[in-house]
Amino acid sequence: xxxxxxxxxxxxxxxxxxxxxxxxxxxxxxxxxxxxxxxxxxxxxxxxxxxxxxxxxxxxxxxxxxxxxxxxxxxxxxxxxxxx
Amino acid sequence: xxxxxxxxxxxxxxxxxxxxxxxxxxxxxxxxxxxxxxxxxxxxxxxxxxxxxxxxxxxxxxxxxxxxxxxxxxxxxxxxxxxx
Numbered sequence: 001x002x003x004x005x006x007x008x009x010x011x012x013x014x015x016x017x018x019x020x021x022x023x024x025x026x027x028x029x030x031x032x033x034x035x036x037x038x039x040x041x042x043x044x045x046x047x048x049x050x051x052x053x054x055x056x057x058x059x060x061x062x063x064x065x066x067x068x069x070x071x072x073x074x075x076x077x078x079x080x081x082x083x084x
Numbered sequence: 085x086x087x088x089x090x091x092x093x094x095x096x097x098x099x100x101x102x103x104x105x106x107x108x109x110x111x112x113x114x115x116x117x118x119x120x121x122x123x124x125x126x127x128x129x130x131x132x133x134x135x136x137x138x139x140x141x142x143x144x145x146x147x148x149x150x151x152x153x154x155x156x157x158x159x160x161x162x163x164x165x166x167x168x
Binding site: 001007008022025029033034036038039042043044045046047048061064065 | 085091092093106109110113115117118119120121122123124125126127128129130131132133134136141145148149150
């Protein structure tokens with residue numbers, strides 16, 4: 001079993017209104033030293049390993065479903081879960 | 085300047101309907117070896133360092149605004165950004 005952690009964020013050129021709103025809210029709570037906020041999605045996926053290329057599978061799943069590749073970018077980490 | 089990466093996910097005991105929906109969608113796309121999907125939020129926050137306790141500030145911001153501590157749990161990493 002493998003565990004994939006996938007982080008999806010907006011591309012640099014895309015406006016992130018949710019991030020801006022959170023920055024404003026943090027300033028209102030007196031955290032005025034907050035200079036920038038980016039919001040993204042985080043997925044943790046447990047994948048059964050049948051000898052396939054897990055990295056390629058995670059990339060495909062991200063491109064097809066998890067990220068909107070027009071507006072978003074992603075990175076991922078894969079770790080192995082030891083089975084009993 | 086510090087960079088905080090905060091990951092917010094549902095607590096273990098809380099049903100994650102979005103994760104279940106994504107698992108179903110991945111199965112429909114023929115990724116049947118996907119066994120579990122957890123969905124969360126990911127925040128990246130740039131914080132000016134005025135000598136305050138950054139870790140404590142990030143914990144407070146998470147408790148007050150970023151996470152719903154009744155249903156969600158979070159973890160974070162802080163790294164220093166070198167200034168020019």
